[in-house]
Amino acid sequence: MRVIRIIRSLQIGWTAARVWSMYKIPHWSKKLRGRELSASEWSVIHERAAQKTLDLALGLRGVMIKMCQAVATRADIFPPEIIDKLKQCHDAVPPKSFEIVRKIVESELGKSMDAVFSSFDPQPLASASLAQVHRARLVDGREVAVKVQYPDIETIIRTDLANMRRVCRVYEFFDPRPLPLLPLLSELTRHLGMELDFVREADCADRVRELFVDDPQVKIPAIHREWSTRRVLTMELVGGIKITEKKKIEAVGLVPAEVLQNLMYIYVRMILAAGFFQADPHPGNLFVSPTGQIVVLDFGLSKELPEGFGLGLFELMFSLMTFNESAMVRAFDELGFRSKTGDKTTFVAIARRMVNRSDTGAFEGELTEDMTDELFEAIREDPVAEVPSDFVLVARVFSLLSGIAHSLGSRANILQAMSGGGPAPSLES
């Protein structure tokens, strides 16, 4: 293990040094000639640096993948070339062998696999940065999905985090205007702690299920607590159509716009009203049943918002959707956005820019991926010193939902969702 640690540390350190030199050498070289790098030259450097980082992450896996995923969500800090490249980290992880999986399951459950499962598919349904999921059948006949954490992942993560913290400190020491990487790392450490604890994940799933207990249009798979531990999670196997598969959705007689409105309502209710939400709505975690029920999976990254934050977000989204700049500025303030100058001019400018996005004078209640991108671009360009990290996570969720809307070729009316849902943009009474 000690050798592995040293090798991983060297790989991270070497890549960090190369990425740093990719930026600094051309910059200094131009400076010596009394010139600055052009926007297109910066763009090429960003792209190359991102590719190097991505290659390292796919090789080392574990926390490096997570770090890349975290960076890919911070459009408020990093340029689009880096964001686009590192987004690839979401679906690029090869699975572990079945023998390794068997060992973990048996050691965690304290029984042989045959004593718990009558069948266990050796091919995983999905594999991600921390765990992989297998289809299985319990001895009583119930079909289940079993999520199995990779061996030694906690140790690998601890090592990588320590390495990355060192690299970040060195970077901050040498760079006169460093990007805020250490706070990002702290946030990642917090999130990883949550995601590695499957008991917590089961609790989060139960909490969201309870929230929608009276709502037949939402399905959260039941957890089999007796066959779940901190590293193995056994849950009801729920099928469905992947939420972005428009043709299949239409083939079962569902209207994609209504599916999307339903999904938007679920997230608006979790985030704004309950202040507790599944924060990872990528298409692999969302399915639709033939009756239109939305299936939400993977509660590893679930987030509790501070008291009053949901109402602040509501005000921000509502004021944007209704073109009310002054209310938007008040909402920025309530949510904890702070400008370096301390005045509100920055936020007035951002609010005006966002409201002016509509050429037609109506958003029709739609919050698009472009809008969140533009908000972060405005924040990067203006001297905003403090963006609440909870806001960043929520913005990422809406950005992912907007991506799903794009795949479905539909629009979700967020105002309608905030007023209590209802079917797609029909505006019925």
Place this chain on the structure above:
Amino acid sequence: MPPTLVYTPEQLLSSRVLAEPLIANGVRCHGGFDADGHYRSPRTLCRAPAIEAWQAQLSEEGHGLLEVPSRAMPPQYPNAAQAKLLLRHGVREPLVRSLTIISIVEGFGAIIRDVQVPDLEELFVEPLSGTALTHLQSGLFEAHARDESGYRDEGGHKQMWEAARDSALENPHIPGDVLMRLMGRRSQGARPAPVFPEIGQPLERMLGFMANVLVVEVFAEETFRWGMDILSDPEVSAAPEIAGDMISYIQADEKPHVEYLRTALSEVSARTIKTVEGGTIPGKQVIDALMHRILEQATRTRPADQRDDLRENLAESIRTATHPSALQDDFDALETPWAPPTRTGFEAAEDAA
């Protein structure tokens, strides 16, 4: 000179020049005061005379204006006497919750700008020129939306209700469950079946939405009376004059909404709608059936549901008082019984439908 019946969107959105803006609890809101100190609603420079002209034309053609019966108006719960009793005992949360929900619901009125308006000229037998109907998407819906939720650097009714609440109750803490109460009960299942499939869904949806908003706007009169009664009472309000005035300004702003909606719906009622299969159906039959259905729901199901929902919450708040059981008894003793009217006044067409 005959009154003008055709307006541009800019005209319908234009406001008078005012001597003083309306500042509500530090927030610049729409409307303001003329040189004599009278409150003037926003966007009424042309909108108000336009609505009068369309109504006059309808009357000249021999048609009346649709009336939403005021006897159908359900009372607020808790009523003003009950709300004041709670405030006197330091139980503020139920009223803060109610006022916050009212402000948000007002703001949601902005959804009207997203209503899809089909090509109306194609859907009616009679011409539509110079009617409120032809101005829905060219100014009337947009003015309505801006009034409700504010626009650009001006607050609207949402912010005005918040100002009334915050000045009267001195910036109270907003209960954390407010949004859950709004979003907790959504319309379940599939879209309701159309009442008149023969006229096409886009038209029925638009008319249904407008009829529903009209009923909400008319019933809001009771909310204004209730709000003014409580918030302008110096015994329970920290700013009785400011809060009471604020509600009266909102009330004044809502008048054009009621008037243009009933005018447009009456114009439909006075005309003949073409069916999708080439036939016709009297507009009155469609409007009356929609009104009947909405009034039935608004007077029977909705108030009872809302009351049940609130009662549990109220009992919880009352338990925080010093003498909860005595307060609960006094609260119940102030209850004013109300029963919905047996008829909505739109039954004939409903039976025919």
